[in-house]
Amino acid sequence: LFSGPAKSRAFERALQPGPVEEMPIRAVLRQRRTPVEVLCAQTDGADVTTPIAAAWKAVETARDRLAGRRIADLFAADPARFETLSARLDDMLFDYSKTGLDKGAVEALTGLARAAGVEALRDAMFAGAPINATEGRAVLHPALRAAAGEAFSAEGEDVMPEVLETRERSLAFAEAVRTGAYASVSGKPFTDVVNIGIGGSDLGPVMAAAALAPVHDGPRCHFVSNVDGAHVHDVLAGLDPATTLVLIASKTFTTIETMTNAHTARAWMERAIGDRAGAHFAALSTALDEVAKFGIDESRVFGFWDWVGGRYSVWSSIGLSLMIAIGRQRFEDFLAGARAMDAHFREAPLSANLPVLLALVGVWHRGALGLPSRAVIPYDQRLLRLPAYLQQLDMESNGKTARLREGLAGETGPVVWGEPGTNGQHAFFQLLHQGTTVIPVEFLVAANGWEPELAHHHTLLLANCLAQSEALMAGRTEAEAYEMMIADGKPEAEARRLAPHRAFAGDRPSTTLMYRRLDPFTLGRIVALYEHRVFVEGAIWGVNSFDQWGVELGKTLAKALEPMVTGETSAEGKDGSTAGLIAALHALREG
Numbered sequence: 071l072f073s074g075p076a077k078s079r080a081f082e083r084a085l086q087p088g089p090v091e092e093m094p095i096r097a098v099l100r101q102r103r104t105p106v107e108v109l110c111a112q113t114d115g116a117d118v119t120t121p122i123a124a125a126w127k128a129v130e131t132a133r134d135r136l137a138g139r140r141i142a143d144l145f146a147a148d149p150a151r152f153e154t155l156s157a158r159l160d161d162m163l164f165d166y167s168k169t170g171l172d173k174g175a176v177e178a179l180t181g182l183a184r185a186a187g188v189e190a191l192r193d194a195m196f197a198g199a200p201i202n203a204t205e206g207r208a209v210l211h212p213a214l215r216a217a218a219g220e221a222f223s224a225e226g227e228d229v230m231p232e233v234l235e236t237r238e239r240s241l242a243f244a245e246a247v248r249t250g251a252y253a254s255v256s257g258k259p260f261t262d263v264v265n266i267g268i269g270g271s272d273l274g275p276v277m278a279a280a281a282l283a284p285v286h287d288g289p290r291c292h293f294v295s296n297v298d299g300a301h302v303h304d305v306l307a308g309l310d311p312a313t314t315l316v317l318i319a320s321k322t323f324t325t326i327e328t329m330t331n332a333h334t335a336r337a338w339m340e341r342a343i344g345d346r347a348g349a350h351f352a353a354l355s356t357a358l359d360e361v362a363k364f365g366i367d368e369s370r371v372f373g374f375w376d377w378v379g380g381r382y383s384v385w386s387s388i389g390l391s392l393m394i395a396i397g398r399q400r401f402e403d404f405l406a407g408a409r410a411m412d413a414h415f416r417e418a419p420l421s422a423n424l425p426v427l428l429a430l431v432g433v434w435h436r437g438a439l440g441l442p443s444r445a446v447i448p449y450d451q452r453l454l455r456l457p458a459y460l461q462q463l464d465m466e467s468n469g470k471t472a473r474l475r476e477g478l479a480g481e482t483g484p485v486v487w488g489e490p491g492t493n494g495q496h497a498f499f500q501l502l503h504q505g506t507t508v509i510p511v512e513f514l515v516a517a518n519g520w521e522p523e524l525a526h527h528h529t530l531l532l533a534n535c536l537a538q539s540e541a542l543m544a545g546r547t548e549a550e551a552y553e554m555m556i557a558d559g560k561p562e563a564e565a566r567r568l569a570p571h572r573a574f575a576g577d578r579p580s581t582t583l584m585y586r587r588l589d590p591f592t593l594g595r596i597v598a599l600y601e602h603r604v605f606v607e608g609a610i611w612g613v614n615s616f617d618q619w620g621v622e623l624g625k626t627l628a629k630a631l632e633p634m635v636t637g638e639t640s641a642e643g644k645d646g647s648t649a650g651l652i653a654a655l656h657a658l659r660e661g
C-alpha cells in the first residue's frame with residue numbers, strides 16, 4: 071500500500087495507540103450519507119495513520135508473536151483458555167479455543183472491528199440507512215423478524231406496518247392451506263407444495279425445511295431450482311397436480327431459471343385442471359407488476375421489499391413453504407430466534423458478541439493467516455443444506471475485490487463448503503487432517519437429538535464431532551505413530567517406513583457451535599448468527615456485502631448464447647473455445 075518515507079512515517083504513527091474514531095449514527099443520518107461514505111471521507115487519501123490500518127498492524131503483530139505456537143501449547147500454558155476463548159448466548163456456546171488465537175490477538179481483532187466502524191455500520195443497518203452503497207438501498211432484513219411494537223424504518227419511512235401486515239397475510243394463507251380452508255379446485259386439501267425459486271428464493275426455505283423436519287406437520291414440501299429440466303421433471307413426476315400448490319418465489323420475477331420452471335409447472339397444471347390452474351399458484355415477490363403479467367390472483371401474491379437481499383429473505387414471504395410445512399407458531403419461533411440473535415448482536419460488547427467473534431475468527435484465518443477456505447461441518451444430518459445456504463450467504467456477500475473504503479488490504483471472503491458429519495469423515499476429512507493446505511473447520515452440533523429411542527446414535531454423533539476437533543488440534547507425531555505400531559507388534563523397519571504416512575501435523579484450527587436442540591428458535595438463531603458474521607467480516611474488509619454484480623455477466627452471456635446453442639445465430643466472433651464447444655454441441659445434439 072505504501073512505499074518509501076510515507077511507509078515508515080505511516081507505520082510509526084500507526085503503531086502508536088490512539089483513540090478509536092466514533093461515527094455518531096444520528097450525524098450520519100442527518101447528513102444523508104452512508105456510514106461507508108463517511109468512512110471513505112475519513113480515509114480517502116489518508117495514509118496508515120487511519121485507525122483501521124493501525125488496528126490491522128496490531129493484528130499482524132499478534133500473528134507474528136503467535137507464529138510457531140501450537141494450539142495445544144496455548145492450552146497447556148493457560149488452564150482458563152476454554153473460558154477465555156468461548157462465549158455464550160443462553161444455551162448456545164461458541165468455542166473458539168481450538169484456534170491459534172490468544173486473548174491478545176482477540177483484543178487486536180476487536181480493535182480492528184472497532185476501527186473498521188463495525189458498531190456504527192451495524193447501528194446504521196438497524197437504523198435503515200442506505201448501507202448498500204452501490205445500489206443505494208437500506209439493508210433491513212432484521213425488520214422481517216421484528217415483533218410488533220419494534221421500530222424499523224428504511225431511510226426514514228416506517229416499514230413495520232407493511233412488514234407485519236404481509237407476515238400476517240402469509241401466515242394466515244399458510245394456515246388456510248394447512249387446514250384445507252384454502253383447498254384445491256377439486257375441494258380436496260393440498261397434499262403437496264412445490265416452491266419454484268433459485269438462490270435466495272430457494273436455499274433458505276429448502277435448508278430450513280430439512281432442518282425442521284421433526285416439526286413438519288403440514289403438506290409435503292418440494293423444491294425446484296435448477297433450469298435443468300431434470301429437476302422440474304423429477305419433482306413433478308411424483309406429484310398429483312390436482313392436490314399440488316405451486317409457489318413461484320422470485321424477488322425480481324424475471325430470473326430465467328425460475329420463470330422457465332414456472333411456465334413448465336403452469337403447463338403441467340393446465341394439462342390437468344385447465345383454466346382453473348391459476349388457483350393452484352401463489353407468488354412471492356417484490357415485482358408485483360411482473361407477477362401480474364404471469365396471471366396470479368392478487369389475493370395469493372405475497373410481497374417483500376427492495377431492502378431485503380435475496381440471500382436474507384427466508385424471514386419474509388419467501389419463507390411461505392416453510393410456514394406451510396411447520397405452521398404459524400413454529401415459524402414465529404424461528405423469527406423469535408433470529409430476533410434474539412439480533413438483540414444480542416446489537417447489545418453485547420464486541421468481546422462477548424457471538425457474530426462478532428465468529429467474524430473475528432474468520433478474519434484471522436482468511437486475512438491474517440491467508441487460509442483460502444473454510445469448512446462448515448454440521449454434525450446434524452438435517453443441516454445437510456446449511457453449507458449450500460452459507461455458500462450463497464457468505465460468498466455472494468463477501469466474494470468481492472472492490473472496496474467501499476481503502477485501508478484494509480488483503481484477501482476477502484473465503485471459499486465456504488461442507489457436508490454433514492459423520493459422512494464427511496469418510497470422504498474429505500483425510501485432507502483436513504493430512505493435506506498440505508490448512509482448512510479451518512466450523513463444527514455445529516446439538517446436545518440432543520429428536521429421537522429419544524435413538525439416543526445411542528446421538529451419543530456416537532457427539533463423540534465423533536468432539537473427536538474430530540481434538541484430532542485436528544492434537545495430531546500425531548511420527549514418533550508416536552512409530553511407538554503405536556511397535557506396541558501393535560509391527561516389525562521395526564515396517565513401523566519406520568509407515569510412520570510418516572501415519573503421522574498428522576495437527577495444530578489445525580476449528581471452532582464448535584453447540585446448542586441444546588435444533589428447534590425452530592435455535593435454527594433462527596443460527597441463521598441470524600451467520601448473517602451478522604458475514605456482515606461484520608464484510609465491514610472489516612470494506613466490501614459491500616449486499617450487492618452481487620459478479621453474477622450478472624454470466625446471465626447476460628447466457629441470453630446471447632441461447633440462439634447460438636439452438637443454431638439460430640452463428641457463433642462467429644466468440645472466443646475459440648466457446649465457438650469450438652458450440653460446434654461440438656451441434657455435432658452431438660439429437661433432435
Ligand code: F6P
Pocket residue numbers: 268269270271319320321322323324325328380381466618621
Ligand atoms: O443470481 C443471483 C441472484 O440474484 C441472487 O442474489 C438471488 O437470490 C437469486 O439470483 C434469485 O433471484 P430472484 O429471487 O430475483 O429470482
